Amino acid sequence: MSTESRAAIFAAIRANRPNIQPPLPDVPFFDTNAPADLVPPFVEMLGKMGGSVLEAKDGDPIAALRAAITDKGIIATCVPELHGDPSLRIRAIRPDMAPTSLADVEIGVVRASFGVAETGTVCLTDDELIVNTSGFLPQHLIVLLDPKQIVANLHHAYNRPEMRSHNYAVFQTGPSATADIEGVLIHGAQGVRSLRVLFCPA
Amino acid sequence: MSQQQKPDTPAGRTNEGAPANLTHGAGASVTMPARGPEPQPRGAVIRGNHPIDQAEAAKRFMAAPEHLAMHDQRLWDLRQKRDRQKDQIEEWEELRQLASDIKTHTLTHLDTYLEMFEKNAKANGVHVHWAKDAAEHNAIVLEILRSKNAKRLIKSKSMLTEECGFREYAGEHGIEVVETDLGERIQQLDDEAPSHVVVPAVHKLRTDVAAVFARTMGTDPNDCEVTHLAEEQRDHTRPLILSADAGMTGCNYAVAETGSVVVCTNEGNADLSANTTGLHIVSAGIEKIIPKLEDAAVFVRMLSRSALGSPITQYTSHFRGPRKGGEMHIVFVDNGRTDRLGLEKFWTSLKCIRCGACMNTCPVFRRSGGLSYGATYAGPIGLIIDPTFNRHKYSTLPFSSTMNGSCTNVCPVKINIHEQIADWRRVLSENHEIPAFKKSMMKAAGMLLASPKLYRASLPVADSALRHLPRFIVYNRMNTWTRGREMPHVPKETFHQWYKKNRGKKGKKS
Numbered sequence: 001m002s003t004e005s006r007a008a009i010f011a012a013i014r015a016n017r018p019n020i021q022p023p024l025p026d027v028p029f030f031d032t033n034a035p036a037d038l039v040p041p042f043v044e045m046l047g048k049m050g051g052s053v054l055e056a057k058d059g060d061p062i063a064a065l066r067a068a069i070t071d072k073g074i075i076a077t078c079v080p081e082l083h084g085d086p087s088l089r090i091r092a093i094r095p096d097m098a099p100t101s102l103a104d105v106e107i108g109v110v111r112a113s114f115g116v117a118e119t120g121t122v123c124l125t126d127d128e129l130i131v132n133t134s135g136f137l138p139q140h141l142i143v144l145l146d147p148k149q150i151v152a153n154l155h156h157a158y159n160r161p162e163m164r165s166h167n168y169a170v171f172q173t174g175p176s177a178t179a180d181i182e183g184v185l186i187h188g189a190q191g192v193r194s195l196r197v198l199f200c201p202a
Numbered sequence: 203m204s205q206q207q208k209p210d211t212p213a214g215r216t217n218e219g220a221p222a223n224l225t226h227g228a229g230a231s232v233t234m235p236a237r238g239p240e241p242q243p244r245g246a247v248i249r250g251n252h253p254i255d256q257a258e259a260a261k262r263f264m265a266a267p268e269h270l271a272m273h274d275q276r277l278w279d280l281r282q283k284r285d286r287q288k289d290q291i292e293e294w295e296e297l298r299q300l301a302s303d304i305k306t307h308t309l310t311h312l313d314t315y316l317e318m319f320e321k322n323a324k325a326n327g328v329h330v331h332w333a334k335d336a337a338e339h340n341a342i343v344l345e346i347l348r349s350k351n352a353k354r355l356i357k358s359k360s361m362l363t364e365e366c367g368f369r370e371y372a373g374e375h376g377i378e379v380v381e382t383d384l385g386e387r388i389q390q391l392d393d394e395a396p397s398h399v400v401v402p403a404v405h406k407l408r409t410d411v412a413a414v415f416a417r418t419m420g421t422d423p424n425d426c427e428v429t430h431l432a433e434e435q436r437d438h439t440r441p442l443i444l445s446a447d448a449g450m451t452g453c454n455y456a457v458a459e460t461g462s463v464v465v466c467t468n469e470g471n472a473d474l475s476a477n478t479t480g481l482h483i484v485s486a487g488i489e490k491i492i493p494k495l496e497d498a499a500v501f502v503r504m505l506s507r508s509a510l511g512s513p514i515t516q517y518t519s520h521f522r523g524p525r526k527g528g529e530m531h532i533v534f535v536d537n538g539r540t541d542r543l544g545l546e547k548f549w550t551s552l553k554c555i556r557c558g559a560c561m562n563t564c565p566v567f568r569r570s571g572g573l574s575y576g577a578t579y580a581g582p583i584g585l586i587i588d589p590t591f592n593r594h595k596y597s598t599l600p601f602s603s604t605m606n607g608s609c610t611n612v613c614p615v616k617i618n619i620h621e622q623i624a625d626w627r628r629v630l631s632e633n634h635e636i637p638a639f640k641k642s643m644m645k646a647a648g649m650l651l652a653s654p655k656l657y658r659a660s661l662p663v664a665d666s667a668l669r670h671l672p673r674f675i676v677y678n679r680m681n682t683w684t685r686g687r688e689m690p691h692v693p694k695e696t697f698h699q700w701y702k703k704n705r706g707k708k709g710k711k712s
Contacts, residue, residue: 002331002332002333002338002342003332005332005333005334005338005536006332008334008536009332009334009488009534009536009540010313010316010317012536012540012541012543013312013313013316013488013540013543014313015544016540016541016543016544017309017310017311017312017313017543017544018309018310018543018546018549020306020310021310022303022306022307022310023307024303024304024307024308024493024494025300025303025304025307026496027300027304027496027497027499027500030293033292045513048224048226048513049226049512049513049514049516050220050221050224050226050227050516095526099477099478099479099525100444100478103440103444118503118513119513119514120513121514121518126525126526132473132477132525133474133477133478135470135473136470136473136474136477136517137474137478153499153503154499154502154503154514155496155499157499158495158496158498158499158502159495159496163460163462163495163520164460164495166520166522167326167521167522167523167524167525168476168477168519168520168521168522168523168525169519169520169522170473170517170518170519170520171502171514171517171518171519171520172470172516172517173513173514173515173516173517173518174226174516175516176468176469176470176516176517177220177226177227177229177468177469177516178227178228178383178384178385178432178468178469179219179227179228179229179230179401179468180228180383180384180385180388180401180402180403180404181213181384181385181388181403181406181408181411181428181431181432182213182214182230182234182272182276182407182408182428183213183214183215183228183229183230183234183276183279184213184214184216184218184219184229184230184408184428184429185215185219185220185224185225185226185227185228185229185230186219186220186428186429186432187219187220188436189384189432189436189468189469189470189471190382190384190436190439190440190443190469190470190471190474191469191470191471191473191474191516191517192470
């Protein structure tokens with residue numbers, strides 16, 4: 001029935017579409033006012049969207065990461081900067097793991113391919129997540145981001161090659177949120193309860 | 203309900219949830235008084251194919267002062283948040299024009315882009331299906347689920363599946379559907395349709411939600427702390443998500459050049475629904491297609507700003523193919539859309555990106571609630587879409603508007619909503635689909651408005667009548683306009699009388 005319906009739908013479109021030929025407009029980048037340093041606006045927007053920055057003390061982001069995960073329950077790592085270690089309850093995520101096996105994770109550690117200053121967004125792709133549910137089944141998320149990989153706005157974000165090469169890519173902005181009951185903002189609707197960004201060159 | 207206690211904390215911008223300075227997502231930017239409990243007014247009475255009596259349902263909504271006040275304040279706050287966001291974007295009006303032009307181009311080349319999408323999606327390993335109506339959509343999805351022996355389906359919010367009545371159909375065929383969006387889940391548990399395209403349970407007080415959860419999940423009916431209610435739902439739904447066999451999402455944009463599907467949520471439930479099981483089914487209206495990734499940027503920049511006054515949804519998810527070891531299907535649905543494409547005055551309604559800005563700004567919607575429209579699509583956009591599904595049943599809806607044009611002003615894709623409402627009134631009256639009483643009133647008004655002389659002669663009489671008539675004549679049952687409204691103060695003279703007196707015949711001051 002799908003094949004017949006396909007033909008019927010296309011025939012109906014061709015019979016009914018308005019008989020005009022307006023061009024497809026080009027979309028500008030709207031970046032003439034973008035600041036040279038995109039880190040401060042990124043950080044400001046991240047905060048407004050409910051996320052925060054995990055500060056690297058003494059310029060050592062990995063030490064800050066270790067401090068943030070110590071004794072915090074089960075940790076899932078998708079990054080080479082943090083190795084799996086069963087004695088510390090750090091689980092290295094492998095591609096053959098079942099998506100639901102991440103349900104008991106307290107903190108997930110992933111790397112973003114890039115950030116977006118306009119909205120404080122990080123882009124997570126299937127390659128970096130290893131198992132896609134690494135991005136939203138853990139209770140909390142720590143995202144490593146190379147400050148050089150921040151683009152000015154969403155026009156630049158959609159121009160990134162990642163958008164054409166990955167089966168799954170999510171622009172994540174702050175934690176999972178809802179305000180479906182009387183506008184009261186809740187962090188951690190079904191996804192992560194908190195999102196921290198750790199600046200860390202790749 | 204009667205034994206429920208009054209909430210002891212205000213709602214909206216309070217520190218019971220996220221930090222009080224944050225207003226992203228659908229979060230309120232104002233503190234709202236503690237309201238309720240009060241019995242929840244229900245939506246329009248559906249009587250088969252009989253025209254919906256929206257005014258009757260609206261009257262019941264307005265007779266529930268706690269619900270009315272919360273709903274009105276909450277949606278107006280979203281409108282004001284939207285204004286603050288657009289004021290920060292210098293190119294806002296340019297973006298609106300681009301969005302409108304991209305949609306015009308795409309809709310007039312819809313076959314080309316659907317074919318392009320299909321080719322690219324198939325190359326990415328996605329199965330593409332075509333459904334000419336709701337029944338076919340439901341049958342196709344059921345067949346996919348049965349082929350995988352799937353029994354439990356987790357789902358993110360989708361207006362198209364509401365339009366198709368998919369949840370009921372799936373239930374009748376042995377599939378357990380679990381809505382994962384908090385608002386949608388509340389509505390599912392209460393066996394009620396969503397009242398708003400973006401915030402489905404916005405018409406409910408937290409005491410209503412507490413009552414629904416108590417009834418369906420066994421929680422304490424007196425605990426109406428919003429943080430507790432949200433947490434109960436998370437705890438209750440998570441095991442269902444983890445044990446599901448299949449996932450389903452809607453589609454905000456289908457990008458032709460990459461064959462990818464873009465879904466916007468604040469909760470991350472599209473990601474959960476798509477990635478947790480091995481099967482992801484996407485329901486998409488054929489009008490959701492956009493040509494390029496660069497076009498997606500225009501719509502993503504405007505969607506959440508228009509809808510909620512938030513810069514972006516917390517999750518904007520891009521599905522270009524199945525996850526490793528998984529399967530991905532997309533079902534494209536017509537269900538009246540190709541007919542709409544052929545309606546000269548109304549085809550641009552297909553540009554709609556379902557942001558709900560027209561609902562938030564509409565004085566009728568804010569005071570009557572989305573369920574009063576008795577249709578899948580409520581508010582101004584509903585008034586111009588619903589009659590395309592059923593001209594008789596929804597024939598009264600285009601009259602539920604004050605014609606103030608605010609919907610048109612806030613629409614991110616520049617649909618001339620209020621003009622289409624007026625055009626629908628004319629079409630429906632020509633097709634004898636409007637009640638006799640309204641018709642005789644409109645005929646009289648038409649005669650008056652068609653003749654400048656008659657119109658001018660009538661004005662001082664009408665103004666004078668408004669000044670001198672006793673209240674019970676102006677504010678009577680026949681005059682639906684003055685229900686819930688005060689008439690304006692009447693000027694002593696009309697503009698023409700003033701002009702004649704002060705400027706004389708030649709336009710000079712006498």
